[in-house]
Amino acid sequence: MIINEKICVDGWKKVLKYILDEGTDFTDTDNRQCREVLNLMVTIEQPEKDHDKLIDIMKQFEWIYPTSEELSTIIFNKEDLAIYEYSYGPRIFNFGNKKDQINDYIIPLLKSDPSSRRAVISLFNPSTDSDILNKNIPSLMYIYFKIKNNELICTCFIRSNDFFIGWPGNIYQIYLLQKYVSDKLYIKTGALSTMSCSAHIFHEHFEYVKKII
């Protein structure tokens, strides 16, 4: 399934409705009831317009949603904080304590070869994540950058994506990264796409989802 929308809020609502209407139910390993759609692609044409809006919506509910500051820190902080099992920042900016995938690879690559199709970063580390006992591995696995019509477009691959509570945070974080790279390349941000292998909603959140859509 492919969904295209101009702004994040519209894309989000459309997908939530699609999962509710067309998804299939299953019970996950923690015994929670989910409804999921496999291989769902969403493209937001102008994420810059409202990439932070969904977080505000999530804050209206009774739970505590991570702050924009924490969401941003997690993607940009290259230090491996002991209190997290893993963190996106170190995987992006200091993979295996060796590689700054953005500043030492993506930016120089796209500067030297703007039409490159090799601008991909990995947040998945098979040497630590491919472990049967390890349940805490990143959901966001790869991010692909491409310059098209002098705009930086971004596509990411998410293996497991709670579309109701997770996607608002994901889209915010990925857009910040897209903006960071585009600023360094002196170009505008373009479309942002997410490819979710399992796009799902937990049954316990159906009520909230219905309120939103």
Add this chain to the structure above:
Amino acid sequence: MRDTENIILNVFKNNSTKDLSTEFLSKKVYPQEYSQIENLMQSSDIVYIHDAKRRKFQLHRKLLYYMNKLIDSKIVKITRIAEKGEKYFTLQTGEDDTIIEKGYKTVISKPAMTSMYINQYESRGVMKKYEEDSWINRLNSIMLECAKIPDIDRLYNLIIECFTNVNDVIALNEFENILNAASDKTLKEFTSKIAKDTENSEKTVAIIINIAQTNNNIYEFINHYAEINPKKMNIVFNLSNKDLQKHSKILEHIIEKFSDSKIKINFKNNDLSRAPYFKGRAGIYNFDEKDWNIYDKKFKGNVVGVSCSQSQVAVNINRFFEIYRTDSEFRQAILGAAKTLLLANTIQRRKSHEYFRNINNINYPNSADFYKFSRDYIRFWNYDWHKDVTENHNLFALVENTKELVDNFCYSEETIFKSCGIPIRFKIAFSSAFRNFDQKFMGERDYKKFTVNKAEDYYNGEIKEFLGIREKMFEIFDGGDRLRIFRKSDFVIADILHELGIIFSAYKIPFFTYDFSGLKGTVKLTSFM
């Protein structure tokens, strides 16, 4: 920045949320001068007293000169002027501010305002954060794995290093590894030093010993421990029902020495719980059984220490229901406490590099393993479970369904944060509180003391019913609980062993304490021998 200003800031650093008086500050900033003044004040000679007052006035003036500079720099502000014109000051900085001045760097961490969900309960005296000034930037309890620590000197140094990061207790798991290898002399020195250090630092050290794994060194260790009777240390003896008979000689020795010195003896029943239990000032701590199984399989042997509890709050149940009436209000209040703990954890995560630098080095390079099994605690005080069994059933049900609510909240938050790429662990355990959590807040104890005079008491209907309720409490309090048995009347050691046998085999009480404080005279082995 001048030295004096820096000293003043360091005083505020340790009292970041308080109003400090001119006198208090003078005392801390000019300790020598102040102590001379105090000596003069003691004098019976009026001339000396006048001189002391004059010097005190001068000292205050001197301090105020620097205080005014800090006020001008918008670092501190006057909060009030008390009688006789004495000024009070507080930090003007916001939460977690860093003050950097010429050549010096003074970092002052002011606890963030995490109280928004429990403000009303705190102000009405029904809820209380543990050690409010350090409730975020210190952990409540950690456990060190003695099997991974090469020798007793390294263990001592580690404990001292950890004191700055802990606000309640450091547990020493499988202490027999140290006990069996060290000489009597080094063990004595270690125990004496820790006894002193814990008193000086207001921290607790809990020693966990698996009786079945000990060698003969334990006899001398127990003798010395009973002799010095440390105020801020405790020992938990782990054993199974089988060990009771197999190691009865050691137990006799412990009972004899500890009961003579009126030291409480803590037992953990290994048949009922594999996870360690230990005692702090706030209450009992333990690890979740399922978590412990994972720890045992995957982490044990690779880590030197683990965090057990990060932050905690206590609820005074009786006072709560004097003010609020409904179950729904109770659930809301506890959910508020859970949200507060989540906010506290968020700040801890953000500042973990600063707050827990020492701790993060303990398991290096596997630093993240330190926090993998940690929880937060909500503790309950004065809940009168014993008074009316029928009423208690209602309270059981209320606490049980509140626990379910809190567990769901924790699970949802973990999912939310994980979905956003923030893989947090957020678990809240329920447990009872000790009065020492905060004596002023707790007020008087309103519990029925469980007193035993002889083994037959355990077959008494009323006591059986009481213990049945306590068994239920152990099920509800997933963060651990403690049955305290006040042992009265004369006994021979065989009596106590017999009683232990009954508790171990007939009741599902994983952790209990024999308290001999009500005993008169000393215990004899004679009739047993």
